[in-house]
Amino acid sequence: MNRKIGVISLGCSKNLVDTEIMLGLLTDAGFTITFQINDAKIILINTCGFIKEAKEEAIKTILETAGLKKHGNLETLLVAGCLVQRYRKELMADIPEIDGFIAPGDIGRIVAIAEGAINRDSKYCSEGSDFDYALEIPRLITTPSHWAYVKIAEGCSNRCAYCAIPGIRGRYRSRPIQAIENEVKLLIKKGVQEIILVAQDTTVYGIDIYSRPMISELLKRLASLGPCWIRLMYCYPSQFNKELIEVIAKEDNICKYIDLPLQHISDSVLIRMNRLGSSEEIRRLVYNLRESIADLTLRTTFMVGFPGENDKDYQELYSFIKETRFDRLGAFKFSSEEGTAADKMIDSVPQEVKDFRYNEIMLLQRKISRDINNQRIGEIIKVLVDGKKKGPGNLYIGRSQGDAPEIDGNILFSSGFKVLRPGQFILIKVTGAFDYSLRGVMINESS
Secondary structure, X not given: OOXXXXXXXXXXHHHHHHHHHHHHHHHHOOOEEEOOHXXXXXXXXXXXXXXXXXXXXXXXXXHHHHOHHHHOOOOXXXXXXXXXXXXXXXXXXXXXXXXXXXXXXXXXXXXXXXXXXXXXXXXXXXXXOOOOOOOOXXXXXXXXXXXXXXXXXXXXXXXXXOOOHHHHHOOOEEOOHHHHHHHHHHHHHOOOOEEEEEOOOOOOOOOOOOOOOXXXXXXXXXXXXXOOEEEEOOOOHHHOOHHHHHHHHXXXXXXXXXXXXXXXXXXXXXXXXXXXXXXXXXXXXHHHHHHHOOOOEEXXXXXXXXXXXXXXXXXXXXXXXXXXXXXEEEEEEOOOOOOOHHHHOXXXXXXXXXXXXXXXXXXXXXXXXXXXXXXXXXXEEEEXXXXXXXXXXXXXXXXXXXXXXXXXXXXXXXXXXXXXXXXXXXXXEEEEEOOOXXXXXXXXXXX
């Protein structure tokens, strides 16, 4: 049996963790992982099915990969992830080239599913079980060796009107603190210098198994393990309490970076979105964060074109962004998803209006980001080296605490004649600024 398997992982960082778990289990079972898709006899595609664009990308990828059965070496095609959870019956009927299906809750059964698909015993299209993230599980890290994602919870119980995640991933389920701590210890032992904590909502971590949010306790315990950076992503604003603010402010190796998806600022839109917290509470939280945490980088995301968003709602959002001057900001246009409350709402916003609002906000943020970056010229900042820039000379790419990998900008800097390695901490002086990135020169190594 040829057990050489290639992988294509689509979607978010949380999905990537599932991919890495499946790869770890397959490796332990004797499968050989290849990153050359054309050489693979088996291909695993882990899909995203969150919004229309993600579904379209997943379907396109599946169809293109299925073509390798006729024009390549591919013998067995496995499809996993959110698209399977939402549309497994349709996929079985419409794309017979798929040999095996893995719902998110089935990732612990990947070896049995893969072997069954190879032997053509069964497509193993289950209704979805519930993978136990409390287990200490093997993972094959696919990110650069000096940083890694750690999933602290699965699912979501917030029930935002536009979001299909609760229907796909189920209720919120936290991993025990000890399991997370053990995983982080192992990653640090392997040389990981940046741990990025992810979940659909990190701020309520622990509420289901400890009867109260325990994210502050988790951060304190992880911060005590070593000098590596701890970065917290996907913080739901209404659950961001005083204790969490104090822990982030106090612990030196917790990144002074907060990812706070706000979605909107208009109370009428927030209510229709079924978002917890009011406009006033959001404004107060942003003020408290900036007052309490020195050198804070604040990232957020906003949605435009939600059903019923009128000109007044949008102008309130635009003014809020202009006044607040977020360090990092992403925007996206509302996309109706079947099975969500928003899918049944009337007063839809025309596509051309969504496009205009999105473009106007991103143009505003571009100017804000450039202005903030210009103000940093002359600063000396600590940087984590990501690697050498291709081409001649000693130019390197790195990130500060204010730059999360894959979503934020980076820092391009010269090291003189010094040879650096990925995962090394150094100090640089900022010498130039762009819209979303910085330029600098290395001063010396950092402790």
